Amino acid sequence: xxxIILQILNGLDKGSAYALIALGLTLIFGTLGVVNFAHGAxxxxxxxxxxxxxxxxxxxxxxTDASRTDFxxxxxxxxxxxxxxxxxxSAGAAVIDWAVPISILFAIPVMLxxxxxxxxxxxxxxxxxxxxxxxxxxxxxxxxxxxxxxxFYGANPIPTPAxxxxxxxxxxxxMIGFDAGSIVYPYWRMVYFGFAAIIIGAxxxxxxxxxxGMVVRAxxxxxxxxxxxxxxxxxxxxxxxxIAAAVAGxxxxxxxxxxxxNYHMGMDFxxxxxxxxxxxxxxxxxxxxxxxxxxxxxxxxxxMPEVLDVLPGINQIIIYLxxxxxxxxxxxxxxGRKGVMED
Amino acid sequence: xxxxxxxxxxxxxxxxxxxSAGGALGLGKKDLRLFLLVVAMCAFAPFxxxxxxxxxxxxxxxxxxxxxxxxxxxxxxxxxGFNILFGLTGYLSxxxxxxxxxxxxxxxxxxxxxxxxxxxxxxxxxxxxxxFAAIVGFISLRRSGIYFSILTLxxxxxxxxxxxxxxxxxxxxxxxxxxxxxxxxxLDAPLPEGQxxxxxxxxxxxxxxxxxxxxxxxxxxxxxxxxxxxxxxxAFYGSIRLFNSPFGMMLRAVKSNQNRLSYTGISPKPYTLAxxxxxxxxxxxxxxLLVAMDTQVGAERMFWTASGEVVLMTILGxxxxxxxPVLGAGFIKYFENIVSKxxxxxxxxxxxxxxxxxxxxxxxxxxxxVGKGWHLTLGILFMAVVIFLPGGLxxxxxxxxxxxxxxxxxxxxxxxxxxxxxxxx
Numbered sequence: 001x002x003x004i005i006l007q008i009l010n011g012l013d014k015g016s017a018y019a020l021i022a023l024g025l026t027l028i029f030g031t032l033g034v035v036n037f038a039h040g041a042x043x044x045x046x047x048x049x050x051x052x053x054x055x056x057x058x059x060x061x062x063x064t065d066a067s068r069t070d071f072x073x074x075x076x077x078x079x080x081x082x083x084x085x086x087x088x089x090s091a092g093a094a095v096i097d098w099a100v101p102i103s104i105l106f107a108i109p110v111m112l113x114x115x116x117x118x119x120x121x122x123x124x125x126x127x128x129x130x131x132x133x134x135x136x137x138x139x140x141x142x143x144x145x146x147x148x149x150x151x152f153y154g155a156n157p158i159p160t161p162a163x164x165x166x167x168x169x170x171x172x173x174x175m176i177g178f179d180a181g182s183i184v185y186p187y188w189r190m191v192y193f194g195f196a197a198i199i200i201g202a203x204x205x206x207x208x209x210x211x212x213g214m215v216v217r218a219x220x221x222x223x224x225x226x227x228x229x230x231x232x233x234x235x236x237x238x239x240x241x242x243i244a245a246a247v248a249g250x251x252x253x254x255x256x257x258x259x260x261x262n263y264h265m266g267m268d269f270x271x272x273x274x275x276x277x278x279x280x281x282x283x284x285x286x287x288x289x290x291x292x293x294x295x296x297x298x299x300x301x302x303x304m305p306e307v308l309d310v311l312p313g314i315n316q317i318i319i320y321l322x323x324x325x326x327x328x329x330x331x332x333x334x335x336g337r338k339g340v341m342e343d
Numbered sequence: 344x345x346x347x348x349x350x351x352x353x354x355x356x357x358x359x360x361x362x363s364a365g366g367a368l369g370l371g372k373k374d375l376r377l378f379l380l381v382v383a384m385c386a387f388a389p390f391x392x393x394x395x396x397x398x399x400x401x402x403x404x405x406x407x408x409x410x411x412x413x414x415x416x417x418x419x420x421x422x423x424g425f426n427i428l429f430g431l432t433g434y435l436s437x438x439x440x441x442x443x444x445x446x447x448x449x450x451x452x453x454x455x456x457x458x459x460x461x462x463x464x465x466x467x468x469x470x471x472x473x474x475f476a477a478i479v480g481f482i483s484l485r486r487s488g489i490y491f492s493i494l495t496l497x498x499x500x501x502x503x504x505x506x507x508x509x510x511x512x513x514x515x516x517x518x519x520x521x522x523x524x525x526x527x528x529x530l531d532a533p534l535p536e537g538q539x540x541x542x543x544x545x546x547x548x549x550x551x552x553x554x555x556x557x558x559x560x561x562x563x564x565x566x567x568x569x570x571x572x573x574x575x576x577x578a579f580y581g582s583i584r585l586f587n588s589p590f591g592m593m594l595r596a597v598k599s600n601q602n603r604l605s606y607t608g609i610s611p612k613p614y615t616l617a618x619x620x621x622x623x624x625x626x627x628x629x630x631x632l633l634v635a636m637d638t639q640v641g642a643e644r645m646f647w648t649a650s651g652e653v654v655l656m657t658i659l660g661x662x663x664x665x666x667x668p669v670l671g672a673g674f675i676k677y678f679e680n681i682v683s684k685x686x687x688x689x690x691x692x693x694x695x696x697x698x699x700x701x702x703x704x705x706x707x708x709x710x711x712x713v714g715k716g717w718h719l720t721l722g723i724l725f726m727a728v729v730i731f732l733p734g735g736l737x738x739x740x741x742x743x744x745x746x747x748x749x750x751x752x753x754x755x756x757x758x759x760x761x762x763x764x765x766x767x768x
Binding site for chain 1 (some may be wrong): 651
């Protein structure tokens with residue numbers, strides 16, 4: 001029993017990332033009808049927003065402290081972030097420590113802007129082109145984005161730690177009455193799951209309970225009629241693209257402490273996220289979220305040593321295997337709507 | 344795929360009107376000319392690709408060394424095969440590298456178990472890749488559009504993951520597979536201990552080269568290259584025949600309107616499956632040739648980026664055209680091997696004639712796009728092609744030709760008009 005709970009928890013954080021990226025992909029597909037292969041790159045850009053922000057916070061100057069010496073006897077060179085001077089030493093250190101969560105505030109406007117620019121500048125011209133062309137041009141864009149990041153940040157992963165308060169794990173098993181040490185779970189992964197749940201809830205609430213969301217849903221169902229009613233649906237869809245980009249970006253920001261960001265992390269996630277979207281059903285938002293968590297958890301179960309003993313290597317292929325089975329038995333995916341991407 | 348019915352159709356010039364009249368080898372006049380051109384290019388590639396004398400500053404743009412020339416033709420085969428599927432039927436496979444990889448593994452096992460002769464290895468590669476494609480195609484082709492792309496991608500990634508982990512006894516896992524002197528080659532005499540096995544064709548080693556020095560130029564004629572080139576020419580010939588055949592027409596019908604095809608009472612499935620298998624066999628041939636040239640395989644050959652690369656090649660050159668994929672393959676491999684070698688000092692050398700500050704500025708601007716950053720250039724180029732030239736380089740060439748011709752025509756027309764005016768006066 002405890003092993004099962006542990007694997008479910010293990011699946012949640014990866015599943016959260018899959019669900020967030022897949023949610024964004026589905027939003028873009030459902031509104032604009034575009035298959036966005038650059039969505040993984042947006043995830044990656046979000047992660048690098050966090051890197052950039054924490055580097056900005058740590059911009060520092062050096063001065064020579066004559067009263068102290070280093071081990072060679074020279075006067076000590078002290079590096080002090082400008083932030084210490086602005087906020088005072090303890091507050092400054094706290095802000096730097098909390099760089100990753102704070103960079104959410106930085107990432108939202110940046111990612112919204114990137115999303116809107118991307119839609120207006122490029123994707124707009126591809127609505128009438130075949131899906132294959134959309135895939136290809138966004139694939140090209142993804143290559144360009146990741147090469148730009150590689151140029152500025154190098155090819156190596158950049159460790160970006162979580163705040164000190166969240167480093168370490170807590171004994172989840174002891175809390176719910178199992179033996180101590182049976183279910184140990186890192187704090188940050190719990191935070192990540194909670195964060196993902198909030199974002200997903202926020203997106204659904206936004207679509208469900210606001211007028212803007214209602215119009216967008218109407219536009220997804222029947223774009224032409226909405227346009228005939230005199231609503232500028234294109235502008236709203238552009239904003240939705242921005243929101244989808246921001247969702248992917250935030251997923252990336254919060255993922256940095258789990259996995260040090262590197263320039264190709266987006267592509268690694270993208271392939272799996274597409275599988276997730278297809279399994280969930282193209283164009284179905286709940287399907288994307290459900291499939292994201294489901295595949296994350298299944299992957300976690302497949303990585304159990306007991307399973308690996310019986311079926312070696314199954315953890316590497318399980319997601320694809322599930323995808324193939326789902327696509328062949330339920331061609332529209334788990335919760336796919338009729339008439340989406342069909343011939 | 345319905346969208347493609349209306350505006351995704353890339354016109355192909357390959358269906359020549361006089362397919363039966365004139366021309367040899369069962370080719371139309373136009374196709375024959377194209378084919379002979381490709382034959383000539385392959386035969387004289389060591390000259391064409393080495394235009395700069397040895398030791399000059401531009402010598403690094405020479406692509407006439409065996410390893411790269413082999414890659415040109417082998418990836419040309421790969422792209423030709425991909426084009427048979429994507430260019431004709433419009434099914435975008437994102438997992439084509441799996442067939443190349445499977446073919447490579449089959450090839451190396453033939454060379455390990457049977458003989459160092461490359462012929463059984465290549466045949467084995469084609470057969471095994473074809474069988475694998477039959478299985479994958481049978482399942483994947485039940486869906487179309489993005490679902491098909493994802494299914495093929497899933498199969499390819501599964502093959503990669505399996506080759507990398509579980510199937511290590513068969514594939515060598517992370518280290519890959521190499522030939523060893525102690526392999527049980529049942530048709531060959533055992534090799535002396537410690538000798539590296541080399542692939543050969545009835546005793547002619549793949550690595551054997553004849554070097555010709557003409558003045559300051561050095562041309563290398565490599566046995567492996569010519570064997571791969573002959574394979575490429577056969578593959579190319581096959582693709583021309585296939586494009587012009589009734590079967591090719593059926594495949595184009597699948598691309599332009601599958602519904603209409605079904606209403607006529609024809610099931611598209613056997614045709615698409617056949618195209619998928621043929622395309623897989625082409626990939627297998629390419630994989631077998633790769634093994635024949637460098638006698639090693641690694642699982643990364645099947646990673647999805649490798650599948651993405653063949654998509655890039657085909658689109659960049661021109662999907663649905665005959666010569667496009669070959670051009671695209673050559674283009675990308677040239678970039679990968681030559682442009683990636685340009686480093687900062689080389690750039691500084693080129694622009695040394697400028698004033699110092701201008702050299703610095705120019706080098707700083709260009710540097711991100713060459714050397715290690717060549718992928719950036721490739722990505723930008725690829726995007727530009729998809730946006731502005733959906734027909735790839737071939738369409739670009741045609742457009743250019745049309746513009747030039749129109750220019751000449753309009754000049755003629757002006758002259759005619761002028762003459763008439765004079766006559767009227």
